[in-house]
Amino acid sequence: MKGTRNFSKFWILIIILLTVGCDQVSKELTRIKVELREYISVIGEHFMLTNVENTGAMLGFGQHFPPIVKRLFLQGLPFLVLLVLLFRI
Numbered sequence: 001m002k003g004t005r006n007f008s009k010f011w012i013l014i015i016i017l018l019t020v021g022c023d024q025v026s027k028e029l030t031r032i033k034v035e036l037r038e039y040i041s042v043i044g045e046h047f048m049l050t051n052v053e054n055t056g057a058m059l060g061f062g063q064h065f066p067p068i069v070k071r072l073f074l075q076g077l078p079f080l081v082l083l084v085l086l087f088r089i
Contacts, residue, residue, distance in 0.1 A: 009086055016082060 034040060034051040042049050056063030057074050065073065 012086060016086075 030049065030051050034049060036051050036053075038051060040049040041047075054060065054063075056065070056070075062070055062074055
């Protein structure tokens with residue numbers, strides 16, 4: 001049973017890392033290839049891609065935080081919570 005639990009945690013961790021990786025790659029490609037506030041039609045009128053920046057979190061929360069606080073609070077804290085949840089299961 002212990003081996004199965006470790007195997008599951010391994011795959012959960014892989015899925016999380018792949019998700020975060022794909023998210024970051026797609027954001028960087030958008031920053032490079034799409035001009036600021038430009039709209040690109042991907043699937044007709046159903047799916048539009050645009051480049052806008054939210055300098056904080058949801059609804060701009062934390063946009064005025066210093067850069068180190070942003071990194072620790074908006075990136076580090078969620079990562080820490082995911083690790084704790086992963087190893088508490």
